[in-house]
Amino acid sequence: MRITMSNLMGGFWASLGSTVASMMFFWAIFQHYVPEQLRAFVKRQVQKLLNLFYPYVQITFQENSDDDVLRRGEVFSLVETYLGSCFASGQAKRLRANYIKNSRSIRLTLDDYEEVIDTFHGVRLWWSSTKTYPTTTTVSVYPSSNSDYIRSFRLTFHHSHRELVTGTYLNHVLEEAKAARLKNRQRKLFTNGAGGTWHGYNKSKWCHVAFEHPATFETLAMDPKKKQDIMNDLVTFTKAKDYYAKIGKTWKRGYLLYGPPGTGKSTMIPAMANLLSYDVYDLEITAVKDNTELRKLLIETTSKSIIVIEDIDCSLDLTRQRKMVEANSVEKSGTTQASAADPVKAEKENEKDGSKVTLLGLLNMIDGLWSACDGERLIVFTTNFLDKLDPALTWRGRMDMHIEMSYCRFEAFKVLVKNYWDLSEHCVFGTIEKLLEEIDMTPADVSENLMPKSANDNAETCLMTLINALEKTNEASKVKTNAEQVRGEDVADQQHG
Numbered sequence: 379m380r381i382t383m384s385n386l387m388g389g390f391w392a393s394l395g396s397t398v399a400s401m402m403f404f405w406a407i408f409q410h411y412v413p414e415q416l417r418a419f420v421k422r423q424v425q426k427l428l429n430l431f432y433p434y435v436q437i438t439f440q441e442n443s444d445d446d447v448l449r450r451g452e453v454f455s456l457v458e459t460y461l462g463s464c465f466a467s468g469q470a471k472r473l474r475a476n477y478i479k480n481s482r483s484i485r486l487t488l489d490d491y492e493e494v495i496d497t498f499h500g501v502r503l504w505w506s507s508t509k510t511y512p513t514t515t516t517v518s519v520y521p522s523s524n525s526d527y528i529r530s531f532r533l534t535f536h537h538s539h540r541e542l543v544t545g546t547y548l549n550h551v552l553e554e555a556k557a558a559r560l561k562n563r564q565r566k567l568f569t570n571g572a573g574g575t576w577h578g579y580n581k582s583k584w585c586h587v588a589f590e591h592p593a594t595f596e597t598l599a600m601d602p603k604k605k606q607d608i609m610n611d612l613v614t615f616t617k618a619k620d621y622y623a624k625i626g627k628t629w630k631r632g633y634l635l636y637g638p639p640g641t642g643k644s645t646m647i648p649a650m651a652n653l654l655s656y657d658v659y660d661l662e663i664t665a666v667k668d669n670t671e672l673r674k675l676l677i678e679t680t681s682k683s684i685i686v687i688e689d690i691d692c693s694l695d696l697t698r699q700r701k702m703v704e705a706n707s708v709e710k711s712g713t714t715q716a717s718a719a720d721p722v723k724a725e726k727e728n729e730k731d732g733s734k735v736t737l738l739g740l741l742n743m744i745d746g747l748w749s750a751c752d753g754e755r756l757i758v759f760t761t762n763f764l765d766k767l768d769p770a771l772t773w774r775g776r777m778d779m780h781i782e783m784s785y786c787r788f789e790a791f792k793v794l795v796k797n798y799w800d801l802s803e804h805c806v807f808g809t810i811e812k813l814l815e816e817i818d819m820t821p822a823d824v825s826e827n828l829m830p831k832s833a834n835d836n837a838e839t840c841l842m843t844l845i846n847a848l849e850k851t852n853e854a855s856k857v858k859t860n861a862e863q864v865r866g867e868d869v870a871d872q873q874h875g
C-alpha cells in the first residue's frame with residue numbers, strides 16, 4: 379500500500395478535528411455541570427501552571443470600570459488618549475477617530491485588536507486593544523458607549539519590570555495623557571461684565587468665547603534677548619509646581635507690562651497664552667461691583683490660566699483711592715483713631731461706605747488669598763504709566779517680572795518685516811536701521827506702514843512708505859524741539875526783562 383502525502387495530511391486533520399471536538403465537548407460539560415466553586419478552583423490551578431511558563435504580567439484597563447478617584451472609565455479614556463498621542467502618527471496601522479467635546483480636533487486612537495510597543499527607560503512594553511463580549515447581561519445606571527461589548531486596553535510587560543511599571547510608568551501614562559488633552563482642548567477667553575454662563579443651577583460670573591488669537595512670541599516684535607528671557611521665565615514657571623510647594627508659595631506669577639501705546643503689551647498676552655496653552659480671563663475691573671464680587675470671580679477661575687487686567691491705571695484710581703482712605707479715616711472721628719493707624723481697617727470701612735473694588739481687595743487677589751489652591755496662574759497687568767501705580771501693587775513678589783515694551787528698534791523691525799513680507803535682507807535695511815535708532819516709532823506704527831494697502835503694493839513700496847514716515851516723524855520732532863527751545867528762550871527773556 380502506498381502512503382501518499384495527501385493521505386498523511388488527511389489523517390492529521392481528521393485527528394486534529396476530533397481532538398478539538400472532544401475538547402469542546404469536555405469544555406461544555408465543564409461549564410455546565412461542574413459546580414461554580416470547583417470550576418474556579420480548576421481555573422486557578424490552570425492559571426498557576428501557565429504562570430510557571432509565562433513570565434509576563436498583564437494589566438487591563440476597561441471602558442466601563444469603576445475608578446475610585448477619577449470618573450467612571452476615566453483611566454481607560456486617559457490610556458486611550460496616551461496611546462493615540464504616542465502612536466497615532468507612527469506605529470499604529472489601524473486607528474479609530476473620535477470626536478471629543480471641547481477639543482480642537484478629532485482625536486485618533488488605536489482601533490480594536492491593534493498592537494503597539496512602547497519603550498520606557500529602555501524597557502519594552504506591549505499595548506493591545508481588545509473587545510470582550512459579556513456572557514451575562516447586566517443592568518447599569520451608567521450609559522455605556524456600546525451595549526454589546528466592552529472595549530479594553532491591555533498592557534503586557536515582563537514581571538521583572540513590575541516595579542517600574544506600577545511605580546513610574548503608569549503615572550507617566552496618565553500625566554502625558556492629561557498634558558495631551560490640555561494641549562488639544564479648545565481654549566477659552568473669559569470675560570466678566572455682561573451676561574455670564576449658566577452651569578446647571580449656578581450662574582457663572584464669567585462668559586466665554588473660543589480663544590483663537592494668532593499672536594505668538596515668534597511674531598512679537600521686540601528685543602530677541604528680552605523675548606527669550608520672558609519665554610524662559612514662563613516655561614520655567616510651568617515646570618515649577620514642586621518648587622513652589624517646597625518654598626510654600628502659591629503657584630502663580632505676576633507680570634507687569636508697561637510702555638507707550640502700540641508697543642505690544644496687549645499682543646503679548648495671547649502670545650503667552652499660546653506658548654503655554656492657557657486660557658485667558660480678561661478681568662474688566664470697572665464692571666466688578668465690590669471686593670466680594672472680585673473674590674467670587676477669582677474663585678471661579680481655573681488652573682492653567684492668565685488673569686489679565688488691562689490698563690490698570692485707568693481701571694482703578696488706586697493711588698487716589700488710597701489717599702481718600704487715609705483722609706476718610708481722619709475725618710470719621712468715631713472710628714478715626716484705630717482706622718488712621720490701620721489702613722486695612724480703614725479700607726474695609728471705605729468698602730462698607732459703598733466704594734467699589736479697593737486696593738486691598740486687589741492686593742489680596744494678587745497675593746493668592748482668593749485664588750483657588752491648585753494654582754498655575756499668571757496674573758498680568760498692563761499700563762502706559764508705571765509711575766501712576768501704587769508701589770504696593772508693583773513691588774517684586776506681587777508683580778514678579780516688570781517688562782518694558784518700548785519703541786521699535788532694528789531687531790524688532792526685522793521680526794515685523796519677516797511677518798509682513800517674509801523678508802530677511804534688503805538693501806534699504808541699513809537706512810531703516812539708522813532711522814529707527816534715532817526715531818521713536820511704535821511697532822504698531824511700523825506695522826501699519828508695512829501693511830499693503832492696495833493690490834499694487836509690494837515689499838519695496840511698503841519699505842519706502844516706512845522710510846518716508848520715519849523721515850516725516852523725524853522732521854516733526856525737530857520742529858517741535860526747535861519750537862520748545864524758542865519758547866524756553868522767550869520765557870527766560872521775560873524773566874530777565
Ligand SMILES: Nc1ncnc2c1ncn2[C@@H]1O[C@H](COP(=O)(O)OP(=O)(O)OP(=O)(O)O)[C@@H](O)[C@H]1O
Nearest residue numbers: 597598599638639640641642643644645821822825
Ligand atoms: N511688539 C509688537 N509686535 C508685533 N505687533 C505689534 C507689536 N506692538 C504692536 N503691534 C501691533 O500693533 C497693534 C496694537 O498693539 P497692542 O494693542 O498690543 O499695543 P498696546 O501696547 O497694548 O497698546 P495700548 O497701550 O494702547 O493698550 C497690534 O494689533 C499689533 O498688530
Ligand SMILES: [Mg+2]
Nearest residue numbers: 643644688760
Ligand atoms: Mg493694550
